[in-house]
Amino acid sequence: MAFGLSLALCALLNALLVIAKERSKAVADWMQRITGHHWITHVAVVLILFAILGWCFARMNSGQGPKMPVHRLTGIVFSGVVAGVLIVLGFYVFAD
Amino acid sequence: MKEIVLLGHVLFGVSCLLATVWLFVDVLNAHEGNLARVRWLSRAAAVFFWLGFLAGGYWYVVDYKADKEVILKGPWPFAHNYFMETKEHFVITLLLLATYLPIAASNNLALNKEARRLVLCVAALVAVLALMAEGHGAIISMGVKVALLAKPH
Numbered sequence: 001m002a003f004g005l006s007l008a009l010c011a012l013l014n015a016l017l018v019i020a021k022e023r024s025k026a027v028a029d030w031m032q033r034i035t036g037h038h039w040i041t042h043v044a045v046v047l048i049l050f051a052i053l054g055w056c057f058a059r060m061n062s063g064q065g066p067k068m069p070v071h072r073l074t075g076i077v078f079s080g081v082v083a084g085v086l087i088v089l090g091f092y093v094f095a096d
Numbered sequence: 097m098k099e100i101v102l103l104g105h106v107l108f109g110v111s112c113l114l115a116t117v118w119l120f121v122d123v124l125n126a127h128e129g130n131l132a133r134v135r136w137l138s139r140a141a142a143v144f145f146w147l148g149f150l151a152g153g154y155w156y157v158v159d160y161k162a163d164k165e166v167i168l169k170g171p172w173p174f175a176h177n178y179f180m181e182t183k184e185h186f187v188i189t190l191l192l193l194a195t196y197l198p199i200a201a202s203n204n205l206a207l208n209k210e211a212r213r214l215v216l217c218v219a220a221l222v223a224v225l226a227l228m229a230e231g232h233g234a235i236i237s238m239g240v241k242v243a244l245l246a247k248p249h
Contacts, residue, residue, distance in 0.1 A: 088189075
């Protein structure tokens, strides 16, 4: 449950980081400087956020994690991933 | 060496796709007898994807620059400007999905219908995005080829 929520959120954050990187030279330069390549930084940021958010969500409700029906989690995962991917695909068509 | 890395990237990507489709069918028919195989398939899909991602990531960071220059000078600049730009970013989401697959599959899918649906959803997303990544990669490769063929001899 915890990492499923983290996945949905990070799928969206991944897309937003793409927009931030492409729109802001300062963000792009910072990402390039941190690891020597913007893409490596991007992957690292998303993976670290996935781990941290998953861990945080797992600690909710005295360590029992988020309380929600599994079918709602399925909907959240599906929506988050599809929205994130469509944002990336759409950004490079319409906005870049 | 870089060709072997790139071929390895494609091989592991296809292996992930095959493992995920097999997993999907097994989960549709989940019972106590195939739960162990379901869990192994989910781990295999995740491992294959990580290997493909690392190989592709290495090639992208170290070797892609020369191909990119060729593509941008050729008749298919969109092979980089759209297909590589989108692929290098949506595969990060795919990495998270593939990593989550064995976590979701650790539930008792024979008894828990909702958990089964979650795994089916994640597996389907992995399969569709993996297929999309293969297609994007094919167009990127073709972008290099058409650019080289367009050069005067």
